[in-house]
Amino acid sequence: MKFSVKTFDTGNITSDLLILVTYPDSHHTYNCLPDAVNADIKTIIPQINLSGDEKDLFISLNNSTIPYLLLITINHHDGNNLEDFREAGFYINKYFEKVKGKSAHCIVNLPNQNPEDVASAITEGLLLSAYSFSEFKSDAKKKSKINRHLTYLFKTSEYRSTITKHIKKIQIIATGVNYARTLANRPGNVLTPLALAKDVRSVFRDDPSIDVEVLQGKKLESLKMNAFLAVAKGSDQTPALIIIKYKSGLKKAKKLALIGKGITFDSGGISIKPAGKMEEMKYDMAGSAAVIGVLKAISALRPKLDIVAAIPAAENLPSGKAYKPGDIIRAFNGTTIEIINTDAEGRLLLADTLSFVEKKFRPDWMVDLATLTGSIVSTFGDQCCGIFSKDDSLLKYFHQAADKCDERVWAMPMWDEYKKPLESKVADIKHVGGKDAGSITAAKFLETFVTKTPWIHLDIAGTAYDLKSKKYLKEGASGFGVRLVLSFIEELQN
Numbered sequence: 001m002k003f004s005v006k007t008f009d010t011g012n013i014t015s016d017l018l019i020l021v022t023y024p025d026s027h028h029t030y031n032c033l034p035d036a037v038n039a040d041i042k043t044i045i046p047q048i049n050l051s052g053d054e055k056d057l058f059i060s061l062n063n064s065t066i067p068y069l070l071l072i073t074i075n076h077h078d079g080n081n082l083e084d085f086r087e088a089g090f091y092i093n094k095y096f097e098k099v100k101g102k103s104a105h106c107i108v109n110l111p112n113q114n115p116e117d118v119a120s121a122i123t124e125g126l127l128l129s130a131y132s133f134s135e136f137k138s139d140a141k142k143k144s145k146i147n148r149h150l151t152y153l154f155k156t157s158e159y160r161s162t163i164t165k166h167i168k169k170i171q172i173i174a175t176g177v178n179y180a181r182t183l184a185n186r187p188g189n190v191l192t193p194l195a196l197a198k199d200v201r202s203v204f205r206d207d208p209s210i211d212v213e214v215l216q217g218k219k220l221e222s223l224k225m226n227a228f229l230a231v232a233k234g235s236d237q238t239p240a241l242i243i244i245k246y247k248s249g250l251k252k253a254k255k256l257a258l259i260g261k262g263i264t265f266d267s268g269g270i271s272i273k274p275a276g277k278m279e280e281m282k283y284d285m286a287g288s289a290a291v292i293g294v295l296k297a298i299s300a301l302r303p304k305l306d307i308v309a310a311i312p313a314a315e316n317l318p319s320g321k322a323y324k325p326g327d328i329i330r331a332f333n334g335t336t337i338e339i340i341n342t343d344a345e346g347r348l349l350l351a352d353t354l355s356f357v358e359k360k361f362r363p364d365w366m367v368d369l370a371t372l373t374g375s376i377v378s379t380f381g382d383q384c385c386g387i388f389s390k391d392d393s394l395l396k397y398f399h400q401a402a403d404k405c406d407e408r409v410w411a412m413p414m415w416d417e418y419k420k421p422l423e424s425k426v427a428d429i430k431h432v433g434g435k436d437a438g439s440i441t442a443a444k445f446l447e448t449f450v451t452k453t454p455w456i457h458l459d460i461a462g463t464a465y466d467l468k469s470k471k472y473l474k475e476g477a478s479g480f481g482v483r484l485v486l487s488f489i490e491e492l493q494n
């Protein structure tokens with residue numbers, strides 16, 4: 001998709017689809033439109049009464065140069081409603097596809113709104129809506145993709161170059177999100193731990209500032225990452241710890257560590273899950289997909305800090321070799337863990353990865369993303385993810401980041417009383433603390449594997465896929481976390 005930025009008061013346009021994004025009470029004639037179209041708009045706008053959720057009106061015009069008009073009304077005037085513009089992007093994509101055109105023009109006539117933010121949000125909503133996962137649709141390859149071109153028309157050319165820059169950045173971010181979605185959408189038989197590692201290698205092959213290293217087999221055994229390895233034991237798929245390093249090239253750069261849960265399929269293992277919706281557990285590597293999506297964007301955005309990403313990838317299956325409830329495992333950091341329920345596998349691989357990353361890379365901050373608990377889904381549904389940290393500045397950065405990208409977060413308590421249920425009679429710690437406050441006791445378990453680094457845990461189980469509440473991200477993997485972490489990285493640099 002190509003984007004351009006022009007003004008709406010010069011030159012006559014020819015377009016397969018004209019989009020007008022405006023306030024419901026706005027009256028204006030646009031020099032770029034034929035008189036007849038201006039007249040149509042003038043009569044249509046006062047008549048429209050879009051109620052409730054409806055913000056779009058699609059009309060066939062009797063005009064040869066501009067056959068279709070899409071009106072999108074924006075209700076608030078307070079400049080604080082970017083989600084409305086992402087939704088506008090969804091409508092633009094929907095009707096752009098419907099008219100099967102190549103070119104569309106989008107007039108944005110909204111005094112009091114920041115034009116860069118509006119163009120960014122519309123572009124973001126459009127690019128995320130235009131995504132589909134078609135790798136396994138036999139007829140998808142036959143459909144030729146039309147190369148579409150959208151021209152934004154603003155009142156003045158004043159912001160043209162900054163808007164263009166913002167759009168370029170959003171294209172990079174959306175590419176990262178959509179890549180994360182593709183990884184997470186791939187089924188467990190295709191996206192095995194080693195297939196994930198292979199993809200990561202090939203994505204960053206041509207970027208000299210990004211190094212990829214894959215640890216597997218004997219190497220993981222000699223490192224004694226036994227909690228991670230225990231989870232993988234029931235599966236024939238080889239587990240892998242995928243490490244991605246981005247070097248900013250700056251001396252004394254701060255270092256951020258990103259860790260993503262990479263369970264390519266979670267059957268629950270010996271504590272097997274019920275059959276209903278078990279297919280959704282192919283998304284159990286959405287945390288790692290988000291981390292990889294972030295790095296993909298980072299490779300183009302080149303922020304001024306170093307980043308190390310670590311992805312423990314494994315499959316959780318039952319078999320004669322699988323780990324079992326009651327087993328006691330010595331983790332990488334020496335802690336002995338009593339296994340309670342093999343379906344709580346995510347915290348085991350994260351525990352070893354957190355302590356490994358902290359020891360080996362000594363980062364300034366650690367952030368982990370994981371589809372960790374059903375409990376967080378019961379708490380928030382798909383409205384936000386839970387964030388867990390005792391570090392006030394990380395919590396503040398994440399709240400600010402979430403406000404900017406509308407990937408919402410809610411801070412959960414980390415009181416030490418929640419560690420009590422993890423006491424074990426036979427080992428240093430139990431890995432499950434009963435059914436109450438499940439997402440919090442899971443976070444408290446992880447906390448014991450971090451010694452001193454400021455750390456935040458994001459439980460994204462409710463927001464990783466099938467976001468019913470977001471028009472522009474409805475089906476399949478959402479890529480949740482990519483925009484949030486990129487926005488957080490921006491906050492860190494400010």
Ligand code: BES
Binds near residue numbers: 268343371373461462
């Ligand atoms: N992958 C699941 C969590 C999950 C649930 C992700 C729903 C996405 C949607 C995780 O490994 C799991 O099974 N957790 C158990 C832990 C329990 C056994 C303590 C859970 O939350 O039920």
Ligand code: ZN
Binds near residue numbers: 266342343345346
């Ligand atoms: Zn599980």
Ligand code: ZN
Binds near residue numbers: 266284343371372
């Ligand atoms: Zn899981």
